[in-house]
Amino acid sequence: MPSTLEFFFDYSSPYSYLASTQVQALGERNGAIVKWRPFLLGAVFKATGNVPPSSNLAKAQYLLKDLSDWIRHYRLPELVWPPSFPMNSVLADRLGLVAEEQGKLIEYTRETFHAAFAKGQDISEKEVLYGVLVTLGMEPEAALARATSQEIKDRLRANTDEAVARGAFGAPTFFVGEDMYVGNDRLPFVERALTVAGRATG
Amino acid sequence: MPSTLEFFFDYSSPYSYLASTQVQALGERNGAIVKWRPFLLGAVFKATGNVPPSSNLAKAQYLLKDLSDWIRHYRLPELVWPPSFPMNSVLADRLGLVAEEQGKLIEYTRETFHAAFAKGQDISEKEVLYGVLVTLGMEPEAALARATSQEIKDRLRANTDEAVARGAFGAPTFFVGEDMYVGNDRLPFVERALTVAGRATG
Numbered sequence: 001m002p003s004t005l006e007f008f009f010d011y012s013s014p015y016s017y018l019a020s021t022q023v024q025a026l027g028e029r030n031g032a033i034v035k036w037r038p039f040l041l042g043a044v045f046k047a048t049g050n051v052p053p054s055s056n057l058a059k060a061q062y063l064l065k066d067l068s069d070w071i072r073h074y075r076l077p078e079l080v081w082p083p084s085f086p087m088n089s090v091l092a093d094r095l096g097l098v099a100e101e102q103g104k105l106i107e108y109t110r111e112t113f114h115a116a117f118a119k120g121q122d123i124s125e126k127e128v129l130y131g132v133l134v135t136l137g138m139e140p141e142a143a144l145a146r147a148t149s150q151e152i153k154d155r156l157r158a159n160t161d162e163a164v165a166r167g168a169f170g171a172p173t174f175f176v177g178e179d180m181y182v183g184n185d186r187l188p189f190v191e192r193a194l195t196v197a198g199r200a201t202g
Numbered sequence: 203m204p205s206t207l208e209f210f211f212d213y214s215s216p217y218s219y220l221a222s223t224q225v226q227a228l229g230e231r232n233g234a235i236v237k238w239r240p241f242l243l244g245a246v247f248k249a250t251g252n253v254p255p256s257s258n259l260a261k262a263q264y265l266l267k268d269l270s271d272w273i274r275h276y277r278l279p280e281l282v283w284p285p286s287f288p289m290n291s292v293l294a295d296r297l298g299l300v301a302e303e304q305g306k307l308i309e310y311t312r313e314t315f316h317a318a319f320a321k322g323q324d325i326s327e328k329e330v331l332y333g334v335l336v337t338l339g340m341e342p343e344a345a346l347a348r349a350t351s352q353e354i355k356d357r358l359r360a361n362t363d364e365a366v367a368r369g370a371f372g373a374p375t376f377f378v379g380e381d382m383y384v385g386n387d388r389l390p391f392v393e394r395a396l397t398v399a400g401r402a403t404g
Contacts, residue, residue, distance in 0.1 A: 048260040058250040058371035062384055069383075069391050169260035181271075182264055185387045189271050 003032045003197035005190065006175040008163045009109075010041035011096070011123055012089035013171040014063075014079075017113040018070050019184040020172075024106065026187060030194040032176075036105050038096035039160040041089065041171045047160075048169040052086055070184065080120030087116070088124040090156070094147040095129055097155050099138065101146075107136055205234045205399040207392065208377040210365045211311075212243035213298070213325055214291035215373040216265075216281075219315040220272050221386040222374075226308065228389060232396040234378075238307050240298035241362040243291065243373045249362075250371040254288055272386065282322030289318070290326040292358070296349040297331055299357050301340065303348075309338055 005027050009016035027034035045051060054060040064081070071079050092112055099108035111132045115121040121128045126144065133140040146152060163173060167180050174181040176193040207229050211218035229236035247253060256262040266283070273281050294314055301310035313334045317323040323330045328346065335342040348354060365375060369382050376383040378395040 048258065050258050050261065056250065056252050056371065058366075058369060059252060061369060062371065062382065065382070066384070066388075069388075073391070073394075164260075167260060167263060169258065169264070180264065180267070182268070183387075185385075186268075186271075189275070192275075 003030075003176060003194055004035055005032045005194060006035045006037055008037045008039045008159070008168060008171065008173040008175075010039060010044075010089050010171045011092035011109075011112050011116060012086045013041055014067050014117055015184045016041075016172040017117050018067070018074065018076075019174075019187060020109055020113055021074055021076060022184075022187055023174075026191055027194070030191060031198055032194045036096075036100070036109065037159050037163075038093045038100075038105075038109075038156065039163050039168075039171070040093055040156055042086070043157075043160045044164055044168055044170065047164045050169045054085060077114070077118040080118055082116050082120050083122050084124070087122060091126065091147060092123045092129060093156050094152050095133070095143060097152050098143045098146045099136070102138060102143075104136055104138065108132065108138075111135055205232075205378060205396055206237055207234045207396060208237045208239055210239045210241050210361070210370060210373065210375040210377075212241060212246075212291050212373045213294040213311075213314050213318060214288045215243055216269050216319055217386040218243075218374040219319050220269070220276065220278075221376075221389060222311055222315055223276055223278060224386075224389055225376075228393055229396070232393060233400055234396045238298075238302070238311065239361050239365075240295045240302075240307075240311075240358065241365050241370075241373070242295055242358055244288070245359075245362045246366055246370055246372065249366045252371045256287060279316070279320040282320055284318050284322050285324050286326070289324060293328065293349060294325045294331055295358050296354050297335070297345060299354050300345045300348045301338070304340060304345075306338055306340065310334065310340075313337055 007023050009020060024034055053063050067079055096105055096108055099105045112123055115128055115132055116123045123129060130140045133143050166175065170182055172184060174190045176190065176197055179193050181190045209225050211222060226236055255265050269281055298307060298310055301307045314325055317330055317334055318325045325331060332342045335345050372384055374386060376392045378392065378399055381395050383392045
């Protein structure tokens with residue numbers, strides 16, 4: 001049985017963006033199934049009393065430098081910082097779950113992160129997300145209506161609550177079984193865990 | 203001219219401990235001089251408004267797991283957690299500067315971190331540091347007297363103030379020139395910076 005890598009992320013999180021560009025290939029080369037699980041980072045912070053790094057001035061200054069280091073390392077498009085940060089990501093997250101219903105979560109995630117951190121667009125704005133949906137060939141009006149349905153709202157809340165209950169306090173958060181790893185910079189440890197899991201079951 | 207890697211660290215910081223086991227070899231294989239610079243992390247937190255990861259419950263729980271992951275990765279002795287954390291490190295830091303005067307900073311640092319995180323001793327206690335000094339063949343009474351001299355106090359404060367002025371907000375903090383890197387997990391980026399610096403001047 002292939003092992004599973006759960007990837008909890010939020011569209012407002014630049015380190016989630018970084019991880020999102022690596023995680024699928026990482027899973028595939030280790031024979032693991034990657035479960036992409038959008039959650040609401042703001043609610044994770046509220047539940048755990050944690051704060052985003054940008055809430056501290058010295059940390060915020062380093063954040064931009066560090067992100068640029070990672071972007072160069074991963075050879076991603078130059079960082080273009082969004083007009084407001086951290087932005088409200090609840091609609092983007094819910095639309096991720098709608099995209100998932102249509103088998104388009106990975107593509108939606110790529111486009112939405114690209115809009116936020118490579119084009120510097122404000123993904124809290126419905127118009128920006130509308131553009132993403134059009135690009136993906138999703139029916140925008142229907143997707144936006146579905147995003148505000150109780151079912152989708154509940155599903156996002158359930159992902160968030162579950163992650164917190166399992167120990168999450170930030171994003172991205174990875175699980176291999178109940179083995180938790182926090183942060184894009186822990187992907188090498190995630191890979192090691194998958195290798196071990198693969199040997200155990202393979 | 204060889205490039206210089208500055209390594210700001212504090213004896214209460216487990217991630218400084220991790221980095222201390224790697225940084226000298228990293229510098230040497232890149233032809234760089236490593237400047238070991240003890241500073242007072244508590245004062246850095248106070249100056250920047252930052253807080254240690256252990257101040258958040260969910261983070262603190264992950265901290266221990268993450269440290270164990272690193273310890274396995276670096277093949278270090280099993281983590282033995284000190285009786286109080288974060289501990290008062292001011293005397294340990296000042297003694298680091300005394301050891302530096304005697305050309306023993308690296309050995310002192312190795313022994314002190316080992317006492318704190320592999321033996322689980324309380325390095326805020328003078329008796330524990332006394333034992334470290336004896337192990338290193340340093341005159342303990344004289345070293346402790348020197349550690350409370352105005353000159354050593356001022357030197358620790360100067361290291362701390364300088365690091366904060368240059369952007370530090372936590373430990374360990376590395377500088378290659380004014381290029382700053384924060385955290386043991388950024389050592390691969392530190393190494394890349396040294397490689398680039400080496401090419402530029404070599």
